[in-house]
Amino acid sequence: MTITATDSALHRARTQFRDDLIARGILVPSGIDGLYGRGAIFEDVIELIDGLVVSAGRAAHGDDLRRLRFPPVFPREAFEKTDYIASFPNLTGAISTFTGDNRAHRTLLADREAGNDWDHHLASAGTMLVSAACHPSYSTLTGTLPSDGVLLDVYGYCFRHEPAVDPARMQAFRMHEFVRVGTPEQARTHREDWIPRALGVLDELQLAADDVIANDPFFGRAGKMLAANQIDENLKTELVVRLYGDLDEGTAVVSCNCHQDHFGSTFQISTADGDVAHSACVGFGMERIALAMFATHGLDVGGWPARLRSLLP
Amino acid sequence: MTITATDSALHRARTQFRDDLIARGILVPSGIDGLYGRGAIFEDVIELIDGLVVSAGRAAHGDDLRRLRFPPVFPREAFEKTDYIASFPNLTGAISTFTGDNRAHRTLLADREAGNDWDHHLASAGTMLVSAACHPSYSTLTGTLPSDGVLLDVYGYCFRHEPAVDPARMQAFRMHEFVRVGTPEQARTHREDWIPRALGVLDELQLAADDVIANDPFFGRAGKMLAANQIDENLKTELVVRLYGDLDEGTAVVSCNCHQDHFGSTFQISTADGDVAHSACVGFGMERIALAMFATHGLDVGGWPARLRSLLP
Numbered sequence: 029m030t031i032t033a034t035d036s037a038l039h040r041a042r043t044q045f046r047d048d049l050i051a052r053g054i055l056v057p058s059g060i061d062g063l064y065g066r067g068a069i070f071e072d073v074i075e076l077i078d079g080l081v082v083s084a085g086r087a088a089h090g091d092d093l094r095r096l097r098f099p100p101v102f103p104r105e106a107f108e109k110t111d112y113i114a115s116f117p118n119l120t121g122a123i124s125t126f127t128g129d130n131r132a133h134r135t136l137l138a139d140r141e142a143g144n145d146w147d148h149h150l151a152s153a154g155t156m157l158v159s160a161a162c163h164p165s166y167s168t169l170t171g172t173l174p175s176d177g178v179l180l181d182v183y184g185y186c187f188r189h190e191p192a193v194d195p196a197r198m199q200a201f202r203m204h205e206f207v208r209v210g211t212p213e214q215a216r217t218h219r220e221d222w223i224p225r226a227l228g229v230l231d232e233l234q235l236a237a238d239d240v241i242a243n244d245p246f247f248g249r250a251g252k253m254l255a256a257n258q259i260d261e262n263l264k265t266e267l268v269v270r271l272y273g274d275l276d277e278g279t280a281v282v283s284c285n286c287h288q289d290h291f292g293s294t295f296q297i298s299t300a301d302g303d304v305a306h307s308a309c310v311g312f313g314m315e316r317i318a319l320a321m322f323a324t325h326g327l328d329v330g331g332w333p334a335r336l337r338s339l340l341p
Numbered sequence: 342m343t344i345t346a347t348d349s350a351l352h353r354a355r356t357q358f359r360d361d362l363i364a365r366g367i368l369v370p371s372g373i374d375g376l377y378g379r380g381a382i383f384e385d386v387i388e389l390i391d392g393l394v395v396s397a398g399r400a401a402h403g404d405d406l407r408r409l410r411f412p413p414v415f416p417r418e419a420f421e422k423t424d425y426i427a428s429f430p431n432l433t434g435a436i437s438t439f440t441g442d443n444r445a446h447r448t449l450l451a452d453r454e455a456g457n458d459w460d461h462h463l464a465s466a467g468t469m470l471v472s473a474a475c476h477p478s479y480s481t482l483t484g485t486l487p488s489d490g491v492l493l494d495v496y497g498y499c500f501r502h503e504p505a506v507d508p509a510r511m512q513a514f515r516m517h518e519f520v521r522v523g524t525p526e527q528a529r530t531h532r533e534d535w536i537p538r539a540l541g542v543l544d545e546l547q548l549a550a551d552d553v554i555a556n557d558p559f560f561g562r563a564g565k566m567l568a569a570n571q572i573d574e575n576l577k578t579e580l581v582v583r584l585y586g587d588l589d590e591g592t593a594v595v596s597c598n599c600h601q602d603h604f605g606s607t608f609q610i611s612t613a614d615g616d617v618a619h620s621a622c623v624g625f626g627m628e629r630i631a632l633a634m635f636a637t638h639g640l641d642v643g644g645w646p647a648r649l650r651s652l653l654p
Binding site: 097126164189201 | 370372378407409418433449459460464466470498504561
């Protein structure tokens with residue numbers, strides 16, 4: 029990889045931003061890239077943002093939204109049904125544990141004592157880390173949907189193994205999503221309608237955002253085709269905010285996605301008419317929006333615009 | 342294992358409770374034991390409980406509490422420093438991911454296609470699941486504490502691999518903790534003072550609770566000695582509520598623990614006087630308290646005592 033002057037300035041800007049956040053106690057370092065404790069102020073800002081996200085969801089959907097919360101791990105069986113290990117193997121988090129007896133445990137401890145790796149003493153725990161907040165929800169919808177389909181409000185921690193200096197690329201972060209499962213038209217409309225609504229939320233937060241057609245980071249050579257196809261079919265729109273000025277093209281803080289019949293066919297979800305259900309989601313990247321707030325309005329929330337300060341808990 | 346009449350009645354009671362919670366949409370099944378989605382009412386009850394936990398923390402410690410939030414995964418290096426893999430290997434969650442190239446990925450996919458296990462294509466991701474909310478906090482305290490020590494408020498998801506029918510034994514659950522790190526006296530006092538305070542919180546929730554001297558579920562033969570020692574030294578007090586009447590001895594919903602110098606010496610934390618710091622914590626098991634509420638006051642929150650209903654969000 030060639031390091032150009034811009035790459036280098038970008039790397040410096042990211043490192044500086046991270047170090048400033050840590051110096052203020054907004055983030056707390058864990059010793060590895062992309063994993064941080066969150067200080068009280070960071071969490072207050074998350075709460076501020078979430079208040080506006082929830083309000084936008086209520087304004088759009090009223091009581092039709094079904095609130096569901098999932099833990100950060102979900103069954104391997106549901107994971108296996110998707111093609112995630114084919115498309116994003118490098119971001120995956122598989123969970124293993126020790127299932128042996130006393131004797132096997134002594135062997136593990138002996139290896140550990142000798143400074144050897146001890147992972148091979150573990151076995152799959154039957155679970156995976158959640159990589160997008162909505163993933164655990166689809167297996168709960170197997171069967172026939174009500175005539176209006178369903179609208180879900182899901183919010184939870186996601187994991188993606190991509191250690192980076194940029195504080196906006198965390199290994200563990202929260203995503204608040206509104207998910208539509210129903211007819212192709214309902215799914216398409218959900219995605220289209222949420223682009224201006226989500227821009228509205230970012231506008232209330234006084235963030236300058238643009239919507240761009242985007243693609244997921246599919247793995248490897250085969251992934252290039254999948255990415256090109258996703259762009260051709262206009263299935264993913266990201267809302268981006270510039271955290272580092274002109275040093276890069278901005279950071280995606282919201283993602284609006286059409287899944288077509290991907291989850292409907294994988295999890296055998298039918299519309300009331302018996303067709304394979306389509307789905308779409310809008311996902312608010314809570315940590316990234318919070319970081320965009322600090323980058324835009326400053327690290328001292330006391331100096332933020334009065335309207336924003338009034339929304340802090 | 343001998344199944345006695347009581348075991349069997351207890352198993353039936355647990356199964357019935359779980360099925361009733363699912364039938365009401367309070368919990369949503371994931372397909373494996375101990376992992377559930379949470380419905381809106383369950384989350385409202387969690388919020389109700391957390392309001393009282395936060396109030397009790399503020400009443401006891403005012404502004405001395407430092408609020409910190411950690412994601413559900415933390416660095417393997419910090420995990421390795423503790424003896425968790427020696428004491429609780431069977432509860433551990435180690436995270437692995439794919440770090441290979443295109444060719445290695447094709448081999449993984451070929452194994453998967455053939456119905457073979459594909460875990461051996463993965464490598465450690467350098468992270469572990471958090472098993473107690475306070476665990477990630479100690480590595481952030483390495484060094485010398487301020488003269489009054491520190492008081493932390495931590496709240497997050499924990500993972501323990503112990504699949505069970507009993508909904509009160511989840512694989513992923515939230516724990517809200519108040520942690521004291523300082524002199525031996527400060528740590529001891531924290532634990533002792535929080536027993537009546539936590540009983541007060543449960544009393545406000547109109548739950549009948551008892552405090553009992555307890556031990557952690559240390560693994561294997563060597564673990565028996567550790568457990569006996571923990572009881573002898575009176576290092577762990579659990580507050581238990583009976584979810585299943587007289588069918589068992591109750592479910593631990595709060596845990597008050599003295600760690601002595603365990604974390605202080607492991608993470609090289611010193612008091613202002615240069616001694617090894619001691620620590621103690623009180624942990625509120627949020628899911629278990631919520632389930633105790635449903636078991637005690639009924640599955641229909643509309644029928645709960647007026648005082649409790651008034652606290653719902």
